[in-house]
Structure formats: structure tokens, C-alpha cells
Amino acid sequence: MKHKVGILGGTFDPPHLAHLRMAEExxxxxxxxxxxxxxxxxxxxxxxxxxxxxxxxxxxxxxMIEGIDSFEVDTRELMRAGKSYTYDTMRxxxxxxxxxxxxxxxxxxxxxxxxxxxxIDDLVKMVTFVGVNRPLYQPEVPYDVVKIDMPETTxxxxxxxxxxxxxxxxxxxxxxxxxxxxxxxxxx
Numbered sequence: 001m002k003h004k005v006g007i008l009g010g011t012f013d014p015p016h017l018a019h020l021r022m023a024e025e026x027x028x029x030x031x032x033x034x035x036x037x038x039x040x041x042x043x044x045x046x047x048x049x050x051x052x053x054x055x056x057x058x059x060x061x062x063x064m065i066e067g068i069d070s071f072e073v074d075t076r077e078l079m080r081a082g083k084s085y086t087y088d089t090m091r092x093x094x095x096x097x098x099x100x101x102x103x104x105x106x107x108x109x110x111x112x113x114x115x116x117x118x119x120i121d122d123l124v125k126m127v128t129f130v131g132v133n134r135p136l137y138q139p140e141v142p143y144d145v146v147k148i149d150m151p152e153t154t155x156x157x158x159x160x161x162x163x164x165x166x167x168x169x170x171x172x173x174x175x176x177x178x179x180x181x182x183x184x185x186x187x188x
Contacts, residue, residue, distance in 0.1 A: 003100040004031060006130070007093075009038040009077075009086065011157065012057050014179060015064045016170050018155040022132050023071060025150040026105045030130065034070040035105075037061050040077040040084035052184050054078045063174035087119040090126045102127045103146070114141045161185045 006026050012019065015037075023035040039057050052060075058075055065071035076092065077084040086104065093102060104127045106114075111131040114120060124143045131145040133152060160167040164185040168176050179185060 003097070004033055004103065005097075005100050006030070006032040006035040006103045006105050007038050007074075007127075008035055008105045009040060009084075009089075011051065012037065012039050012061055013051050013157050014057070014160060014171065014175055014184070015061050016155050016157060016160055016175070017172060018153045018170075020064060020172065021150055021153070022105055022107070025132070025148055026103065026130055027070065029148045030103060030146070032070075032103060034072060036072050036074045037065065038074050038077060038089065041080065056178075056182060056184060060175045060178055063178055064172045066174065085118040087117075087123050087126075090123060094126060103130050104128070105130045105132065107132050111141060111145055114143055114145070 006023065008019065008023050008026075010019070019037075023037070026032060027035055039054070039061060041054060051057075054075075058073060058078070061073045065073070077089055080088070090102060090104070094100075106129060108131060111129070114129065117123060120143070129143065129145045131147050133147070133149055155170045160170055164179065167179075171179070
């Protein structure tokens with residue numbers, strides 16, 4: 001029997017409670033053995049400026065998942081030069097772990113964007129995409145996407161960065177402390 005591993009990719013700038021909830025819901029609803037949080041360096045679909053360092057984002061992820069044995073951080077995309085393409089990452093992971101079925105967890109906004117992903121026609125044969133509902137998005141794409149439900153939230157890393165003074169309620173306590181201590185996102 002193959003292993004079932006979930007992957008939650010993103011910039012995690014910063015990681016927040018909705019990321020944690022997405023991972024927990026996917027793990028529970030799909031019976032996944034573990035979830036890999038996969039921070040990327042340069043996502044192909046975003047223009048990023050003022051981003052926290054890779055090291056800071058990894059540290060915040062580690063703090064967020066501390067004590068949850070079935071959650072891990074995989075930093076391979078941070079080591080790669082250039083843009084991070086899921087296709088390249090999954091090709092590597094499948095080669096390393098041929099006895100594993102991978103479930104790539106994405107929010108509704110990314111489900112809409114799937115047709116634009118690099119090598120999407122090959123990628124949908126490599127992984128099972130898992131779409132999590134997100135307000136204002138009604139994802140309909142020509143690909144099979146397993147849908148999971150969770151309480152809808154409007155939390156986004158962009159909104160947190162833009163209003164860091166009022167972000168504490170949306171962040172795990174250790175992540176909030178890290179942001180304050182390291183004066184990230186304008187927090188003084």
C-alpha cells in the first residue's frame with residue numbers, strides 16, 4: 001500500500017492560522033499520513049517585494065508546526081535557483097519516494113489559476129490536487145480536483161503584512177512573537 005502525503009506550498013510570508021487549518025483539514029478528511037509545508041523562493045505567479053527572508057519564513061513555519069509530529073517543513077524549493085515550479089519539485093519527490101501518493105493542497109484562488117501552471121497537463125498525472133474552499137472563488141477547471149471543506153476564512157498573508165498592527169489574532173502566538181522580535185513587516 002502506498003503512503004499518502006499532503007503538500008502545502010506557498011510563500012508563507014507569514015504563515016498564519018488558515019495555513020495550519022488547511023493542513024489539518026486535508027490530513028483529517030483525506031487520511032494523509034503527514035503534511036509537508038513547502039516554502040518557495042520565487043513563485044512563478046507572483047511578483048514579490050518586501051518579502052521576509054527565506055530563513056525567517058522557514059523559522060516561522062517551524063514555530064507554527066512545533067509539536068505536531070505529522071507536519072514537516074521541506075526547504076528544497078528555497079535551495080533551487082530561479083523560479084519555483086511545482087512540476088520540477090514533484091518530479092524530484094516522486095523519484096525519491098516512488099511508494100508515495102502526493103496530494104497537493106491549494107486554496108480556491110490557486111485552483112482558478114491551475115490552467116496556467118507550468119506543465120499542468122503532466123502535473124495532474126503526478127499528483128492529486130486538493131482544493132480548499134475560499135471566499136469569492138468559485139473554482140471550475142478542466143482538471144480533477146478533490147475538494148475539501150473547512151470553515152471559510154478571509155485571512156491572507158498579504159492582508160496580514162499590510163495591517164501587521166492588527167494581525168495578532170490571525171497568527172499562531174509563536175509566529176506573532178517572532179515577527180515582533182525580528183521587526184518583520186514594519187512591526188517595531
